[in-house]
Amino acid sequence: MERxxxxxxxxxxxxxxxxxxxxxxxxxxxxxxxxxxxxxxHPSLRDVIAERxxxxxxxxxxxTKRTVGLARLSEFSFRLPDLLGEAxxxxxxxxxxxxxxxxILVAATSLIVPDRLAYGLIAAAFATEGExxxxxxxLAIAANPWSAIPIVILWVTxxxxxxxxxxxxxxxxxAFIFLAIPVISGHPDSLRTWPxxxxxxxxxxxxxxxxxxxxxxxIRIGGSPELYPILNxxxxxxxLSTWENLYPEAKGPFDxxxxxxxxxxxxxxxxxxxxxxxxxx
Amino acid sequence: MSxxxxxxxxxxxxxxxxCRSLGTLLHARLGVTFHxxxxxxxxxxxxxxxxxxxxxxxxxxxxxxxxxxxxxGAVSIPAALWTARRSVRTKPFxxxxxxxxxxxxxxxxxxxxxxxxxxxxxxVSPDGSGYHLSNVVHFWRVNGFDWSQHNMYAYxxxxxxxxxxxxFSFGGHSxxxxxxxxxxxxxxxxIASYGFRFGFPRVGLxxxxxxxxxxxxxxxxxxxxxxxxxxxxIFAVFYxxxxxxxxxxxxxxxxxxxxxxxxxxxxxxxxxxxxxALLSIRRWQCSLILTSAALISIxxxxxxxxxxxxxxxxxxxNRWFPNPxxxxxxxxxxxxxxxxxxxxxxxxxxxxxxxxxxxLVSGSLGAVFLLAPLGLLxxxxxxxxxxxxxxxxxxxxxxxxxxxxxxxxAVPFVSLAMGIVLADTRGALPVxxxxxxxxxxxxxxxxxxxDASWRLHNIPIRAALRLQPEAEFxxxxxxxxxxxxxxxxxxxxxxxxxxxTVRADSYxxxxxxxxxESTFGNIAQDALWTASGALAPPTSKQTQRFTEGPIRGIQVxxxxxxAEVQFFDRGRExxxxxxxxxxxxxxxxxxxxxxxxxxxxQVECAQPLTVDEIVFRGAAVQARLEVLGSDGKWAAPxxxxxxSTEPTPDLRKEATRQLKKMGIRFLLVNSTDYGMERIAEQxxxxxxxxxxxxxxxxxxxxx
Numbered sequence: 001m002e003r004x005x006x007x008x009x010x011x012x013x014x015x016x017x018x019x020x021x022x023x024x025x026x027x028x029x030x031x032x033x034x035x036x037x038x039x040x041x042h043p044s045l046r047d048v049i050a051e052r053x054x055x056x057x058x059x060x061x062x063x064t065k066r067t068v069g070l071a072r073l074s075e076f077s078f079r080l081p082d083l084l085g086e087a088x089x090x091x092x093x094x095x096x097x098x099x100x101x102x103x104i105l106v107a108a109t110s111l112i113v114p115d116r117l118a119y120g121l122i123a124a125a126f127a128t129e130g131e132x133x134x135x136x137x138x139l140a141i142a143a144n145p146w147s148a149i150p151i152v153i154l155w156v157t158x159x160x161x162x163x164x165x166x167x168x169x170x171x172x173x174x175a176f177i178f179l180a181i182p183v184i185s186g187h188p189d190s191l192r193t194w195p196x197x198x199x200x201x202x203x204x205x206x207x208x209x210x211x212x213x214x215x216x217x218x219i220r221i222g223g224s225p226e227l228y229p230i231l232n233x234x235x236x237x238x239x240l241s242t243w244e245n246l247y248p249e250a251k252g253p254f255d256x257x258x259x260x261x262x263x264x265x266x267x268x269x270x271x272x273x274x275x276x277x278x279x280x281x
Numbered sequence: 282m283s284x285x286x287x288x289x290x291x292x293x294x295x296x297x298x299x300c301r302s303l304g305t306l307l308h309a310r311l312g313v314t315f316h317x318x319x320x321x322x323x324x325x326x327x328x329x330x331x332x333x334x335x336x337x338x339x340x341x342x343x344x345x346x347x348x349x350x351x352x353x354g355a356v357s358i359p360a361a362l363w364t365a366r367r368s369v370r371t372k373p374f375x376x377x378x379x380x381x382x383x384x385x386x387x388x389x390x391x392x393x394x395x396x397x398x399x400x401x402x403x404x405v406s407p408d409g410s411g412y413h414l415s416n417v418v419h420f421w422r423v424n425g426f427d428w429s430q431h432n433m434y435a436y437x438x439x440x441x442x443x444x445x446x447x448x449f450s451f452g453g454h455s456x457x458x459x460x461x462x463x464x465x466x467x468x469x470x471x472i473a474s475y476g477f478r479f480g481f482p483r484v485g486l487x488x489x490x491x492x493x494x495x496x497x498x499x500x501x502x503x504x505x506x507x508x509x510x511x512x513x514x515i516f517a518v519f520y521x522x523x524x525x526x527x528x529x530x531x532x533x534x535x536x537x538x539x540x541x542x543x544x545x546x547x548x549x550x551x552x553x554x555x556x557x558a559l560l561s562i563r564r565w566q567c568s569l570i571l572t573s574a575a576l577i578s579i580x581x582x583x584x585x586x587x588x589x590x591x592x593x594x595x596x597x598x599n600r601w602f603p604n605p606x607x608x609x610x611x612x613x614x615x616x617x618x619x620x621x622x623x624x625x626x627x628x629x630x631x632x633x634x635x636x637x638x639x640x641l642v643s644g645s646l647g648a649v650f651l652l653a654p655l656g657l658l659x660x661x662x663x664x665x666x667x668x669x670x671x672x673x674x675x676x677x678x679x680x681x682x683x684x685x686x687x688x689x690x691a692v693p694f695v696s697l698a699m700g701i702v703l704a705d706t707r708g709a710l711p712v713x714x715x716x717x718x719x720x721x722x723x724x725x726x727x728x729x730x731x732d733a734s735w736r737l738h739n740i741p742i743r744a745a746l747r748l749q750p751e752a753e754f755x756x757x758x759x760x761x762x763x764x765x766x767x768x769x770x771x772x773x774x775x776x777x778x779x780x781x782t783v784r785a786d787s788y789x790x791x792x793x794x795x796x797x798e799s800t801f802g803n804i805a806q807d808a809l810w811t812a813s814g815a816l817a818p819p820t821s822k823q824t825q826r827f828t829e830g831p832i833r834g835i836q837v838x839x840x841x842x843x844a845e846v847q848f849f850d851r852g853r854e855x856x857x858x859x860x861x862x863x864x865x866x867x868x869x870x871x872x873x874x875x876x877x878x879x880x881x882x883q884v885e886c887a888q889p890l891t892v893d894e895i896v897f898r899g900a901a902v903q904a905r906l907e908v909l910g911s912d913g914k915w916a917a918p919x920x921x922x923x924x925s926t927e928p929t930p931d932l933r934k935e936a937t938r939q940l941k942k943m944g945i946r947f948l949l950v951n952s953t954d955y956g957m958e959r960i961a962e963q964x965x966x967x968x969x970x971x972x973x974x975x976x977x978x979x980x981x982x983x984x
Contacts, residue, residue, distance in 0.1 A: 185729040
């Protein structure tokens with residue numbers, strides 16, 4: 001009976017993970033994610049640090065750069081660190097499954113820190129012991145400083161255990177390595193958290209429509225400032241060299257205009273429209 | 282390799298070799314032995330104390346020349362080699378894990394290269410090319426102390442500069458910097474030895490890396506400063522005190538005392554070493570030996586200043602030892618400038634500035650030192666407690682100076698304390714050491730620290746090897762040097778040039794009078810500031826009328842300053858010749874008498890003077906006057922004074938007249954100097970001619 005129960009849990013966790021994976025791979029990039037890409041992932045790490053942009057996101061930036069580098073730029077590769085966090089979270093849930101207070105605590109952290117990589121690492125810190133727990137705790141704080149709240153709770157509970165002090169020191173050191181310099185030298189804007197994917201805005205469909213209409217022609221695109229980062233992301237994602245410089249403005253002599261739906265213009269011929277954006281020429 | 286580079290390397294190498302050999306001889310004489318790794322560093326340090334002392338005496342008798350230094354080397358080096366050959370080979374320390382040693386070696390080598398080439402390159406550090414080597418150049422020119430030199434930096438103890446002088450005699454500026462570099466290389470070896478000696482080798486290696494790779498330590502140590510020499514000496518004294526504490530060697534007391542004295546001779550702030558050592562020993566016989574040995578190096582400098590200036594602690598304690606060269610008021614103004622943070626609005630900015638940003642505190646120690654509070658956990662260990670007490674004790678001078686440099690003496694102790702805490706955490710020491718080395722590497726550091734942070738920017742190999750002309754390298758970093766040809770053409774050696782700010786005067790072959798560095802400079806600075814309107818002009822007038830008859834003197838109290846005191850008899854000005862020259866009686870409104878706290882102006886004249894009116898002029902005079910009557914009694918004159926305000930006079934030519942009277946005929950003024958923004962376009966009104974200008978610095982001649 002227990003084996004069947006265990007298999008069922010495994011299966012349901014795998015199901016959750018598969019669903020998350022599918023969702024991350026198919027959902028269009030959001031504006032916030034596109035801004036994060038433009039600000040942190042697209043430039044070199046050296047530039048990001050020199051421009052004091054990285055703030056609390058050094059770990060996320062490094063991980064995302066690595067996943068994007070390994071798997072080419074896509075919505076999936078961009079969200080892969082989050083997916084790893086989700087996987088860690090599910091594994092940790094399974095591991096602490098028999099310990100009900102632990103399970104509740106781990107589940108609760110996902111509410112406190114709505115950041116998949118961070119709560120995955122927090123869960124890993126709770127589910128493991130000794131130095132590995134320390135490493136996971138430190139990385140969780142590095143991924144999202146709010147993780148410090150559950151991690152400190154963990155420290156308090158484990159301080160008296162063997163290697164308790166080492167665990168805490170490792171966490172402090174790792175969090176320090178990723179956070180100290182970028183946070184101290186970063187400008188206040190850099191302290192924002194990593195965006196979590198929201199509802200699908202179907203911007204990928206819009207870009208497909210634009211590519212379909214423009215073909216291989218060299219085109220000049222003027223976009224509403226708020227849509228500009230998304231266009232830039234997809235330009236990089238599909239390596240659209242025929243898209244000449246994108247212009248973060250909606251007025252001027254352009255071949256195409258990517259506008260917010262509210263900015264409708266009767267002189268333009270609309271080729272695509274959704275709740276998020278209108279593409280016209 | 283060019284001849285110039287060879288002479289630099291010879292100068293530095295020779296100095297270090299003589300230090301080491303004198304140390305070898307001293308250790309043999311005292312019969313002290315160390316472990317193999319300790320021997321070299323302690324011999325170098327104790328030998329440097331001896332060579333500094335020898336050079337001091339050569340300076341006193343004006344025989345500090347290359348020949349004399351060669352003679353010392355010719356005697357000491359072969360004698361040391363002979364002694365070393367005869368001595369028993371000492372034991373090495375017990376070994377530690379290979380990985381820690383390899384990591385230490387790798388990081389040490391990488392930073393060694395950075396520091397070596399920076400030190401070998403032409404000296405461009407502000408104080409190095411300024412007063413440290415300027416003093417050395419003065420000594421070198423006259424083969425000894427230049428008693429005519431009157432600026433506050435010439436009065437400081439110059440134990441490190443004595444070694445610089447030896448190296449400078451052969452290799453110039455860079456050779457001096459390379460000698461300081463030798464202390465920098467000694468520091469991590471000493472810290473590592475400490476770890477090996479007291480049973481925590483990995484901690485010692487870790488702390489050595491932390492101290493060595495620290496950005497400010499690297500920059501300071503590869504410049505002709507003295508801070509790292511001081512840090513190394515302080516740590517060496519602490520090290521020896523621990524050995525003495527273990528009751529191992531009585532003769533170590535003499536060695537320890539010698540190093541305490543030499544640390545004081547290097548920088549006044551090391552005076553706290555003596556009370557620290559005495560508190561550590563707590564046995565009066567030992568204290569006596571230690572103090573006596575320390576005085577060997579302390580007394581020469583204090584006696585020099587006492588005899589030369591009348592103030593053994595010059596340029597400080599002028600209240601207790603008043604002298605004509607540096608006043609108490611100027612001392613207070615100078616010190617208050619040092620202990621105030623500029624641009625810092627909240628206390629919590631200070632640790633961030635000291636460790637990461639570095640822009641407002643002249644350099645940073647490295648982000649790792651933000652973890653210094655972890656070191657408090659070392660209080661659980663006996664060694665940790667000692668290290669933390671030392672860290673606090675040796676940080677005390679930082680209260681007097683906000684520059685991060687003044688926290689450097691605490692760095693080895695804090696590093697070791699942090700290491701002790703982290704030693705039991707697997708991987709913590711190497712990870713943190715690597716992180717520190719990476720984040721302190723010059724090109725990485727530049728990515729995140731403040732632009733104004735004082736740091737090494739790169740590895741100037743071409744400049745170091747003199748493949749890039751020295752003049753070109755210097756001009757790019759010290760813009761004032763563009764004016765050097767004009768200065769040399771228009772002035773002759775011995776001419777005085779006034780400046781409001783410090784300059785790289787070791788490269789100028791002239792006497793630079795800096796406004797804040799002496800009473801002499803203060804008078805010139807005050808006159809120029811009063812005339813430019815940077816100080817309140819003397820528009821306030823106080824008139825005191827009386828009919829008592831002739832007077833023989835006056836006393837002025839409770840006045841901020843007095844620009845001029847004038848005496849009238851029936852409307853005709855009567856000239857008062859005081860028995861001592863005073864700026865309030867010099868017929869020049871641009872100068873002023875400024876009282877120190879509780880000081881008042883009292884002047885007397887030889888002959889009684891018949892006056893019916895005394896006029897005080899100044900910025901805001903409200904003087905309480907007493908006059909010395911012909912009956913020899915001081916009394917306040919009857920009647921109330923009258924106060925009035927006069928139009929602002931044009932005192933620009935009066936100011937330059939004063940400078941000329943003081944023997945100053947040239948000025949170096951920056952457009953950014955306080956009150957001097959328009960001096961170039963108004964030079965005619967000042968009675969000056971601009972001779973040259975470069976990068977906003979004007980070279981002017983008083984016509």
